Amino acid sequence: MSFQRFINHLNTNQAKFSLETHSNAYTAQEVAQRTHVHGLNMGKVVVLVCDGCLALCLLPAHFHVDCLSLAEEIGVSEVRLAQENEFIGHFPQCEVGAIPPFNTLWGIPVYMSFAFDIEQDIVFNAGQWSEIVRMPCKEYIRVEEPKIISKGAQPPRLTPPKVARRRGRESLLVH
Numbered sequence: 134m135s136f137q138r139f140i141n142h143l144n145t146n147q148a149k150f151s152l153e154t155h156s157n158a159y160t161a162q163e164v165a166q167r168t169h170v171h172g173l174n175m176g177k178v179v180v181l182v183c184d185g186c187l188a189l190c191l192l193p194a195h196f197h198v199d200c201l202s203l204a205e206e207i208g209v210s211e212v213r214l215a216q217e218n219e220f221i222g223h224f225p226q227c228e229v230g231a232i233p234p235f236n237t238l239w240g241i242p243v244y245m246s247f248a249f250d251i252e253q254d255i256v257f258n259a260g261q262w263s264e265i266v267r268m269p270c271k272e273y274i275r276v277e278e279p280k281i282i283s284k285g286a287q288p289p290r291l292t293p294p295k296v297a298r299r300r301g302r303e304s305l306l307v308h
Contacts, residue, residue, distance in 0.1 A: 136226035136260050142237055143266075146276045150268035157262045159230070161194035164258070168265060173250060176257035178234045180215040183207065183242070187220055191234040191257065191279065192246040192286040203285025207244065212285075231258035233266065235277055245279035246286035 143150050158164040161177030168175075175194040180187060183204070190198055204212040217229060224232050224239065234257060236243045249255055255270040273279075 138226070139233055139235070139238060139260060142235060143268075143276070148268060148276045149272050150266050152259055153265050153267060154263055155265065159262060164265060165194050165256075168256065170256045170267075173248060174253050174256055174270075176234065176249070176255055178230075178232045178257060180220045180232070181212055182215045182219065183212050184209045186241070187215060187223060187239075188242040188244060189232065189234050189236075189239070190244045190246075190282075190286065193248050193288075196246060196248065196286045196288055199285055199287045202287070203244070203282060206282055206284045207280070227260040228262050231260055231262050231264075233257060233260055234279070236279070237277075243277060243279040244282045244285065245274070245277075247281050247283045248286065248288070 153168065155164070155167045158167050161175050162172065164170070165172050165175035172194040176191045177194050179190045179192065179198050181190055181198065190203070192198065198212075198214065200212040200214070204210065221229060227233070234243050234245070249270050251270045251274065253270055254267050255273050256265050256267045258264070259266045
């Protein structure tokens with residue numbers, strides 16, 4: 134069960150949300166698949182070190198953090214991905230990597246990708262690998278007030294499509 138402090142925080146802010154359970158999944162894309170959520174609505178939380186201080190970044194499941202662009206965007210000299218040993222004790226009651234993105238719970242900045250559709254629900258881990266929170270994206274922004282970023286969270290780079298000829302047919306190959 135999700136930890137009570139998290140639930141109390143959402144209830145105190147009169148947030149509209151639901152908690153859902155699923156079989157264990159260890160990546161945001163696996164969770165999205167098991168819970169039938171589009172990748173652009175499934176949020177993954179990345180723990181960062183920004184000028185020596187921890188921060189969280191909420192981005193769509195298939196996006197990645199561009200550390201140089203994020204550093205420039207938020208006005209710090211260095212951003213890097215945190216090593217597990219740097220943050221493991223900072224998020225009590227959470228399984229490693231299943232951290233809900235809330236500044237109020239952790240006392241660290243939260244950055245959020247602009248790529249989420251604010252008219253849709255957003256889904257993210259609720260502190261355990263088998264639980265998610267589903268809430269309207271606008272509601273999450275109202276409760277959390279994350280700093281919205283545009284350059285620091287990037288979709289995966291796709292190579293230009295290639296056309297292959299096979300048995301007299303043309304097909305589009307994307308890889």
